[in-house]
Amino acid sequence: MDVARRNNIRVTGRADGPVVVLAHGFGCDQNMWRLVVPALANDYRVVLFDYVGSGRSDASAWTEDRYSSLDGYARDVVEVVEELDLRDVTFVGHSVSAMVGVLAAAAVPERFSRLVMVAPSPCYIDEDGYRGGFDAGDIDELLESLESNYLGWSAAMAPVIMGNPDRPELGEELTTSFCATDPDMARVFARTTFLSDSRDDLKSVAVPTLVLECAQDVIAPREVGAYVHAAIPGSRLVTLDATGHCPQLSAPEATAEAILGFVGAAR
Amino acid sequence: MNPLTITTRDAATGPVLEIAGDLDHHTAPGLREAVDTLPLAGGQLLVLDLARLDFCDSSGITVLLAARNVAVGHGARIALAAVPSNTARILGIVGLDRVFTIHPDTATAVLRS
Amino acid sequence: MTARADDRSPGGPRREGGLNAPDATFTALLEDSAEELYEQAPCGYLSTLMDGTVAKINTTLLDWLGLGRDQVVGRMRFADLLTVGGRLYHETHFAPLLHLNGEISGIALELKAAGGTRLPVLVTSRVKTGAGGEPMLIRTSVFDARDRRAYEAELLRGRRAAEEARRQAEADRERLQEALAVLQQSLLPSALPVVPGLEAASHYHTASPDLLGGDFYDLFPLDGARWAFFLGDVCGKGPQAAAVTSLTRHTLRAAALHDPDPVTVLHTLNTVLNERYTSGGDTRYCTAVFGVLHPRGDTCTVQLASGGHPSTLVQRADGTAEFLTTPGGMLIGVLPDAQFTPTRTVLSRGDTLLLYTDGLTEARIGPNRELYGEEALLAFAATRAPAGPQALVTALTGLLAGFGDGLDDDTALLALGIPSPAPATSEEHG
Numbered sequence: 123m124d125v126a127r128r129n130n131i132r133v134t135g136r137a138d139g140p141v142v143v144l145a146h147g148f149g150c151d152q153n154m155w156r157l158v159v160p161a162l163a164n165d166y167r168v169v170l171f172d173y174v175g176s177g178r179s180d181a182s183a184w185t186e187d188r189y190s191s192l193d194g195y196a197r198d199v200v201e202v203v204e205e206l207d208l209r210d211v212t213f214v215g216h217s218v219s220a221m222v223g224v225l226a227a228a229a230v231p232e233r234f235s236r237l238v239m240v241a242p243s244p245c246y247i248d249e250d251g252y253r254g255g256f257d258a259g260d261i262d263e264l265l266e267s268l269e270s271n272y273l274g275w276s277a278a279m280a281p282v283i284m285g286n287p288d289r290p291e292l293g294e295e296l297t298t299s300f301c302a303t304d305p306d307m308a309r310v311f312a313r314t315t316f317l318s319d320s321r322d323d324l325k326s327v328a329v330p331t332l333v334l335e336c337a338q339d340v341i342a343p344r345e346v347g348a349y350v351h352a353a354i355p356g357s358r359l360v361t362l363d364a365t366g367h368c369p370q371l372s373a374p375e376a377t378a379e380a381i382l383g384f385v386g387a388a389r
Numbered sequence: 390m391n392p393l394t395i396t397t398r399d400a401a402t403g404p405v406l407e408i409a410g411d412l413d414h415h416t417a418p419g420l421r422e423a424v425d426t427l428p429l430a431g432g433q434l435l436v437l438d439l440a441r442l443d444f445c446d447s448s449g450i451t452v453l454l455a456a457r458n459v460a461v462g463h464g465a466r467i468a469l470a471a472v473p474s475n476t477a478r479i480l481g482i483v484g485l486d487r488v489f490t491i492h493p494d495t496a497t498a499v500l501r502s
Numbered sequence: 503m504t505a506r507a508d509d510r511s512p513g514g515p516r517r518e519g520g521l522n523a524p525d526a527t528f529t530a531l532l533e534d535s536a537e538e539l540y541e542q543a544p545c546g547y548l549s550t551l552m553d554g555t556v557a558k559i560n561t562t563l564l565d566w567l568g569l570g571r572d573q574v575v576g577r578m579r580f581a582d583l584l585t586v587g588g589r590l591y592h593e594t595h596f597a598p599l600l601h602l603n604g605e606i607s608g609i610a611l612e613l614k615a616a617g618g619t620r621l622p623v624l625v626t627s628r629v630k631t632g633a634g635g636e637p638m639l640i641r642t643s644v645f646d647a648r649d650r651r652a653y654e655a656e657l658l659r660g661r662r663a664a665e666e667a668r669r670q671a672e673a674d675r676e677r678l679q680e681a682l683a684v685l686q687q688s689l690l691p692s693a694l695p696v697v698p699g700l701e702a703a704s705h706y707h708t709a710s711p712d713l714l715g716g717d718f719y720d721l722f723p724l725d726g727a728r729w730a731f732f733l734g735d736v737c738g739k740g741p742q743a744a745a746v747t748s749l750t751r752h753t754l755r756a757a758a759l760h761d762p763d764p765v766t767v768l769h770t771l772n773t774v775l776n777e778r779y780t781s782g783g784d785t786r787y788c789t790a791v792f793g794v795l796h797p798r799g800d801t802c803t804v805q806l807a808s809g810g811h812p813s814t815l816v817q818r819a820d821g822t823a824e825f826l827t828t829p830g831g832m833l834i835g836v837l838p839d840a841q842f843t844p845t846r847t848v849l850s851r852g853d854t855l856l857l858y859t860d861g862l863t864e865a866r867i868g869p870n871r872e873l874y875g876e877e878a879l880l881a882f883a884a885t886r887a888p889a890g891p892q893a894l895v896t897a898l899t900g901l902l903a904g905f906g907d908g909l910d911d912d913t914a915l916l917a918l919g920i921p922s923p924a925p926a927t928s929e930e931h932g
Contacts, residue, residue, distance in 0.1 A: 149594030156602065256586065263587025267611070316590075338553075340581065341593050365553035365579070367593040371601040372552070414739065446911075447716075447737040454836050455785040475873070482860075483789055483810030484832025484841070 125205040129171040135163030147217030148315040151177025157374035175307035196225035212236040221320040243342040244320040324353040331357040332384040338365040403433030409441035412449035431464030440471035546644030554579035568616035622651035703891040705915040715912035716743040733857040734790025764807035768842040775835030787835035809834035819852025823883035854919035861913030891917035
């Protein structure tokens with residue numbers, strides 16, 4: 123199976139620059155990074171991809187078995203990195219993808235040199251002494267919400283990203299797959315994400331790590347950012363003055379700056 | 390596959406059922422029902438006119454035999470008219486050509502009754 | 503419009519036949535302020551800053567939420583008005599799309615009203631940009647979707663029920679086919695016995711795995727010297743036919759062991775079937791050939807009788823073939839005094855006796871779907887070099903396969919013969 127096709131790999135930026143791999147989380151696809159790519163592309167070789175089951179990945183490669191566990195997604199990352207023979211990779215993972223990066227880096231440590239975790243969470247469900255932000259009932263509600271929106275949204279499945287004269291980097295491109303995942307695959311990704319518990323994996327992190335959190339994030343509240351920062355010795359925590367769970371969209375400049383600052387400094 | 394059509398009319402000698410189409414596993418019950426609900430009196434003659442019968446298999450044979458039993462039960466007689474060659478052949482193999490009274494057409498059946 | 507004494511149009515002066523004169527009430531409506539249109543709209547309106555903080559909200563939506571303006575404006579975010587699942591969905595899908603697209607419409611979410619009730623809604627949002635194109639605020643319309651949600655839930659339920667029913671039907675069908683296969687096996691001998699000095703071969707082709715067939719055959723010893731065989735076809739298909747088949751087999755076997763005269767055996771079967779079925783109003787019959795073999799080394803006498811069954815074929819060692827006709831034989835079980843015709847022959851080495859059901863001869867072949875027929879079968883047997891029962895059955899099996907969907911009935915084959923002597927190992931003759 124051609125990995126580049128399977129994971130809809132897109133490489134942009136400086137061909138000879140150091141490598142930054144951007145990994146989307148649950149919800150949409152590599153388009154999430156659209157607003158930060160230009161800033162990174164100046165100096166870095168930027169690699170974007172979609173996990174199988176999201177975006178414009180090859181859906182025929184999807185199996186419930188593989189993608190019901192974060193290890194399946196980590197294998198996608200490892201296969202992408204090996205397909206392009208990448209070394210010295212800075213892995214930028216959003217939300218649950220940050221944990222996927224932890225697993226991938228543990229699998230092939232020789233390929234990764236830095237980890238950036240954007241609004242990460244190793245566990246979303248509250249437990250004794252740990253605040254993840256949700257309980258199991260909340261997750262069931264999310265799954266229901268996904269299902270009713272499949273039915274109610276089928277007409278709007280093809281949003282058009284139009285060029286904004288003030289943001290020429292958006293370009294004019296018809297994307298019919300943005301946020302339009304197959305409902306069964308979305309359900310599996312949601313369950314895998316929100317029922318995951320990767321807290322123990324954090325101690326395997328052996329590379330310089332940046333934890334980027336938002337000041338107001340319902341999905342990854344401040345306690346979680348603090349937890350992750352504490353669990354990875356030597357990590358740096360930056361709190362962006364942003365609301366919501368996707369700072370790469372709501373505060374792209376600050377996000378890009380934080381990433382560049384970290385990657386540049388660690389060289 | 391042709392559906393079965395049954396046209397019922399009365400001759401001086403008794404009811405005449407004109408059977409057209411396919412008589413098989415699916416359509417045989419329809420003929421069975423038609424025969425069962427026929428008002429047949431003792432001494433009458435029931436004629437089954439098969440001139441437009443396209444197909445007849447063992448289910449068809451069964452229902453012809455059942456019709457014979459119904460007639461006999463009423464004290465009436467039964468005759469087959471205008472039996473198509475294929476059906477006639479099968480009746481010959483199974484020996485029913487000597488069991489049923491067979492006429493070339495309904496008019497003859499009525500006349501000779 | 504005629505005015506009537508009790509015309510009660512409020513504020514409206516009475517008028518005669520006046521479609522043209524404007525109604526004062528109607529005029530009052532037109533002077534409705536934009537503010538009232540906003541506040542009292544049939545849907546909810548809401549404007550938020552880019553971070554979701556509510557800047558403006560109409561009365562309709564406040565009423566739905568059961569909240570006061572002071573509680574919401576400047577203090578709550580749009581996401582706070584949603585259920586937890588909705589909030590998650592908002593963060594992972596709604597907000598990103600809105601950021602990238604500038605608008606998003608028809609999203610199903612649930613509002614959390616004060617008091618804990620949930621209100622299913624459809625949400626449409628659009629980003630308002632400033633003069634320089636920078637995003638300034640988000641304008642959102644909220645539509646009551648209770649009926650729609652009920653309809654969608656119904657659709658989903660219906661779809662799930664249909665899928666479950668289909669799965670169940672598939673499983674049932676498989677189970678049924680398995681059961682039928684087992685039953686079918688029990689109606690036929692699993693293997694033909696070995697008859698000393700004779701070779702026997704058989705084949706059964708079922709036209710439909712969903713229906714039990716009515717064909718049957720058997721071969722069994724009568725005493726130390728003789729063997730009995732029969733092959734036949736019960737009318738109809740399905741469980742009732744299978745019951746008749748079962749009764750028929752057992753009756754033939756029992757009758758043969760009592761008195762193996764073929765005509766007598768068929769008479770017994772006739773009586774049993776007639777009493778059991780036809781006289782009770784359930785017309786059932788079968789056609790069958792019953793016979794007795796008496797092998798004696800190089801030859802074997804065959805005595806058989808037929809009850810309305812297609813003629814038995816004999817393939818002779820000299821390359822000819824013939825039918826053993828039994829004119830006058832009648833199908834079995836219908837008439838209390840049915841006639842059955844006996845016949846006999848002698849088989850020599852290399853001769854093969856073939857019994858078959860009418861699935862073979864009634865098959866339809868060729869573009870005109872003509873009957874294959876007895877003559878063709880005779881020719882087939884004659885043109886094949888005689889090579890014994892198994893070879894003949896194998897050749898016929900191939901023939902049947904070649905009929906494709908022209909063969910739409912079950913077919914049974916039973917072949918019996920005396921093997922030719924094996925060719926003696928020879929030295930080259932000069």
